[in-house]
Amino acid sequence: MKQKIYQIDAFTDRLFGGNPAAVCIMDSWLDRGLMQKIAEENNLAETAFAVKKGDTYELRWFTPETEVDLCGHATLATAFVLFNYYGITENTIQFYSPRSGELNVKKGANGWMTLDFPTDPIVAIRNIAELDNAIGLTPIKTLKGKTDYVMVYNSQQEIEAIQPNFHLLNQLDCRGVIITAPGDDVDFVSRFFAPKCGIPEDPVTGSAHTSLTPYWSEVLGKTKLTAKQLSKRQGNLVCEYLGNRVKISGKAVPYLFGEIDI
Incomplete structure (x- = not known):
């Protein structure tokens, strides 16, 4: 069996920037174990698999170690592939995730695409000593979303300087840890660590911004x-924060087209 595969750099307008994702557009679903092996072989933060069902594309995402509930950059990469190589003429692609429900991506001007994702509500919690030790710097505030912790700091310089202990991070009961602060030339900056999912530091995490956007929208x-x-x-x-939905816009560039011999 031959399966086309694309590798796309998402949330960037330059090659070797942003977050690389592999994309497989399929006629029908492969066995889950086989999709996991493909993702492991690709060894990227995520591999996206999509199957057309009527007017919608069902979508699933795999890290090298597990299937995940939501992935922004791989959704953006999948939309880029469909818009550019599968003859999609509409401006909006409807996706459906068995784990996250209805999603869509709208094509805008000058290469921009916009994800429409559900908001991840976050709540303030007490600082957690194990979390502070793993990151190496106590935050001014700690919050918890559906799958991730969010740690808020004072400055972009603090975010840039943090060198987490990945062994300690891997022992935490969460998908990942987001660290964030006001930005020098943007509204906010962040980094994302998810060693338990096989991703020590993710280059760009669309799903993390479903938590970050409502927080910074309220603060700013x-x-x-x-x-x-x-x-x-x-x-x-x-x-853009819309209450129970978040719009996340970015660009993407192609890196590789290939074929898997399964």
């Missing part, structure tokens, strides 16, 4: 915000 008193993820590859996003 505005609904539309600019954001940057401060990984080595870096990524740029524009986010």
Whole structure:
């Protein structure tokens, strides 16, 4: 069996920036174990698999170690593939995730695409000593979302300087840890660590911005915000808070087209 595969750099307008994702558009679902092996072989933060069902594309995402509930950059990459290589003429692609419900991506001007995702409500909690030790710097505030912790700091310089202990992070009961602060030239910056999912530091995490956008929208008193993820590859996003939904916009560029011999 031959299966086309694409590798796309998402949330960037330059090659080797943003977050690389693999994309497989399939006629029908493969066995879950086989999809996990493909994701492990790709060894990227996420591999997205999509199957067309009527007017909707069902969508699932796998890290090298597990299937995840939601992935922004791989959804953006999948939309890029469909818009550019599968003859999609409409401006909006409807996706459905068995784990996260209805999602869509709208094509805008000058290469921009916009994700429409459910908001992840976050609540303030007491600082957790194990979490502070793993990150190596006590935050001014700790919050908890559906799957991630959010740690808030004072400055972009603090975010850039943090060197977490990944062994300690891997022992925490969560998908990942988001660290964030006001940005120097954007509204807010962040980094994301998820060693338990096989991703020590994710280059750009769309799903993390479903938590970050409502928080910074309230703090800064505005609904539309600019954001940057401060990984080595870096990524740029524009986010809009709409209550129970979040819009997350970015660009993408192609890196690789290939074929899997299964």
